[in-house]
Amino acid sequence: VGLEALVRWRHQERGLLPPSEFVPLAEQSGLIVPLGYWVIFRALKDMQALREQGLAPLHMAINLSFRQFQDSQLLPTLNRLIEEHNVDAHWLEFELTETAVMRRSDQVRKTMEALGRLGVRFSLDDFGTGYSSFMHLNSLPIALLKVDMGFVEQMEAREENRKLVNAMITLAHNLNLEVVAEGVETTGQLELLRSFGCNQVQGYLISRPLPMEQLLTYLRLEASQADASQSG
Missing domain, CATH: 3.20.20.450 (EAL domain)
Incomplete structure (x- = not known):
């Protein structure tokens, strides 16, 4: 994405x-x-x-x-x-x-x-760690909220975190905002976020930070795999 x-x-x-x-x-x-x-x-x-x-x-x-x-x-x-x-x-x-x-x-x-x-x-960025009000969000042309990794990393272990992240995503969608979850490192976290309707994720499960040469290799591989799956 x-x-x-x-x-x-x-x-x-x-x-x-x-x-x-x-x-x-x-x-x-x-x-x-x-x-x-x-x-x-x-x-x-x-x-x-x-x-x-x-x-x-x-x-x-x-x-x-x-x-x-x-x-x-x-x-x-x-x-x-x-x-x-x-x-x-x-x-x-x-x-x-x-x-x-x-x-x-x-x-x-x-x-x-x-x-x-x-x-x-x-x-x-890092939504949930500061003190923003939704009135302020509505007054600015913001399209996405990025849920801080501090909430995401404890979702599998803590029900409170699951409920909180789910509520954040629901509230953002009600404000017509897309949601990106940060710091996704496990398939369990990914499945939970999918079930909550999270639009996008980022984190080590998808890819670690890469310098340009490695990024090119990664993107070419992703593109070739996508082409193979479509042709298959």
């Missing part, structure tokens, strides 16, 4: 660092804005590369900080990158946190509306 762009830092001494090791510092220092633009650039470049390899287009989800949405250069920069890489904006998805939604910034809302007119869609 799609991909998510995940940033990692290849540190000379500490090796490959996850976002939790450096993104908070980037937020505090203001470097999160140029970092965000670099991630957008790489994501669109990779989308172009996948298309040039003859692969079917996939949605690309990109995490953006609240500061990025406040930056006046976001819209012109995205327009330029879309044109440079010949990417259809309808395949782009920007993820916000619940904290960003709660701030209710007019600038964020206006930027989202302008991006939405380009075709970009929006999702609310």
Whole structure:
């Protein structure tokens, strides 16, 4: 269904660092804005590369900080990158946190509306871990909710988690929102989410994060298996 762009830092001494090791510092220092633009650039470049390899287009989800949405250069920069890489904006998805939604910034809302007119869609990341109200959700052009992996990973062991995830999915559907479950690692979790009507899942059960070369191999294999099943 799609991909998510995940940033990692290849540190000379500490090796490959996850976002939790450096993104908070980037937020505090203001470097999160140029970092965000670099991630957008790489994501669109990779989308172009996948298309040039003859692969079917996939949605690309990109995490953006609240500061990025406040930056006046976001819209012109995205327009330029879309044109440079010949990417259809309808395949782009920007993820916000619940904290960003709660701030209710007019600038964020206006930027989202302008991006939405380009075709970009929006999702609310790590749903259930913050304090968002559904009134705020209805005031923003959000199309998807992403259920945090903290709720998903305990579903098989805890009935409370099963009920909570089921309720989240039902509520989202009642608001005409699609649902993505994060952190799916077992077939048991997948079957439960299917029974709840979850629209999409992501996690190690589907694939671990992959660099570009391995991603190309993975997608080609998936495409060939799909062709084989259709012809069979």
